[in-house]
Amino acid sequence: MEEMKFYNLIRYDYGKYKKYGGNFISILFFTQGFWAIIQYRVANEIYRKVNISIVKKILLFICLIWQKVIEISTGISIPASANIGHSFYIGHFGGIILNSLTIIGNNCNIAQGVTIGISGRGEKRGVPVIGNNVFIAANAVIAGKINVGNNCVIGANSLVVTNVPNAITVVGVPAVKISDNNSDDYI
Numbered sequence: 001m002e003e004m005k006f007y008n009l010i011r012y013d014y015g016k017y018k019k020y021g022g023n024f025i026s027i028l029f030f031t032q033g034f035w036a037i038i039q040y041r042v043a044n045e046i047y048r049k050v051n052i053s054i055v056k057k058i059l060l061f062i063c064l065i066w067q068k069v070i071e072i073s074t075g076i077s078i079p080a081s082a083n084i085g086h087s088f089y090i091g092h093f094g095g096i097i098l099n100s101l102t103i104i105g106n107n108c109n110i111a112q113g114v115t116i117g118i119s120g121r122g123e124k125r126g127v128p129v130i131g132n133n134v135f136i137a138a139n140a141v142i143a144g145k146i147n148v149g150n151n152c153v154i155g156a157n158s159l160v161v162t163n164v165p166n167a168i169t170v171v172g173v174p175a176v177k178i179s180d181n182n183s184d185d186y187i
Contacts, residue, residue: 004086006045012086013037016107020089032074033090039063039070043080075112084108085132092138105132105150109187112138119143119161131166135186151182 004012017027017034027034043063050056063080071077075094078084082098085106090096092112098104099117114136118127126145130136134148137156142148148164155171155178164170167182 006041009041009086010038013041013088016087016089032093033076036070036074036076036078036090036093036096037088039066040078040080040082040084043067044082044084047080095139099127101127102130103127104130105134107132107187108134108136110136111140111156114139115141115143117141117143120145128160133183133187135183151184153181153183153186 013034014027017031022031043060043066046056046059046063050059060080067077067080076090076096078098079100081100082102084104085108087107088104089109091109095113096110097115097117101118102116108130116128116130118125120126124145128142128144128146128148130142130148131150131152133151134154136142136154139156140154140158140160142154142160144161146161146163148154148160149166151167152164153169154160154175155169157173158171158175159173160170160175162174167180168177169179169181170176171178
């Protein structure tokens, strides 16, 4: 993933919310997903760019308190060390948990109840890598050292524990391919 300036990340994230019909006031004051993204972007910028150890620790501690306030008020937990591309959209608040090592590509949407976490044993233990333009529907769980390809759709209530190729739709427990439909109509 190419590195983008902080301002551009915020601008692209805001633009994604605006695309779905929000206006400045509703996005800024009434959209919990956007609050969580802003908090994450600030914390991630500090995590990646501040090099003075004591200053970094103090700022990250403040960001951790801010993260917990967001987490308690919205039910969305995005750690500072996660790696999330531009144009990230959280459709509905509540029950969203991302592992601190999560990698999510550009232009992805996730719905309420999504968990992206660590799973597996031995060499298979790890955290997923999510590609670009991926739609993750409500209450989906993606876990383990796997890759979710670009332009994929993860169906509601699915458990994804194996690699997902590019541009398909998977659904179920465990998730299996159900079609060659990609995420174009969802993102």
